Amino acid sequence: MQEDIEYDVLTIQTPKRARWYTRLWPSCLGHGCSCRKRRGQQRKFPLYLIGYDPIGELQRAASVGDVTSIEQFMNSQEHHVDEHDTKHRTPLHYACAHNHPDVVKYLLSKKACIDVQDDEGCTPLMKATQRDNVECVSILLIAGANPHLMDLSGNTALHHAVSRGNTTIASKLLEYNANIEAKTECGLTPFKLALFEEKYQMAQFLKQNGAIAPLEVESY
Structure with a gap:
């Protein structure tokens, strides 16, 4: 909890550089820009991990790669493949964020929305990219994910x-x-x-x- 508090109050200071692109820094502050690093200093917790602790049982199954449970949930018809949590994160988001290619393939076979965006505008392709999950990225691109x-x-x-x-x-x-x-x-x-x-x-x-x-x- 203390680490979370320290992370939340972390102040970003403008890096003192002579290069031309330092002029862009002030416009990035407070907008969740990817420009979030200064020399010798990094955030304690990667931004792309925040909020990706699953709540619903379908999202939990996707986040741990439990294809069998996901199949059971789908067959029970009590869950929808694009069922989302309060942050609009679907099972496909969780599977990509936690690197479970088999789950990604299964969800896509069930017609999961491949370009669905969460409340930050992130698609499953972006989540897979943020986690360096090469196989998930490949599966999504082959299946037609929009890189634009x-x-x-x-x-x-x-x-x-x-x-x-x-x-x-x-x-x-x-x-x-x-x-x-x-x-x-x-x-x-x-x-x-x-x-x-x-x-x-x-x-x-x-x-x-x-x-x-x-x-x-x-x-x-």
């Missing part, structure tokens, strides 16, 4: 992959035509976000895959 959707802060799944520094997932998203120049509400493209979060290997990867680099940062 944005959460409430304007982040696409590619932005989340960049924030995680996961070039494997970023590559998969680009294979399915994710917009490499999509901008968040802060005005950050994936390339600019990579620089802002000091993910220079990711920035180079994006540039090699066609990202437009501003003249100020052509050396990256």
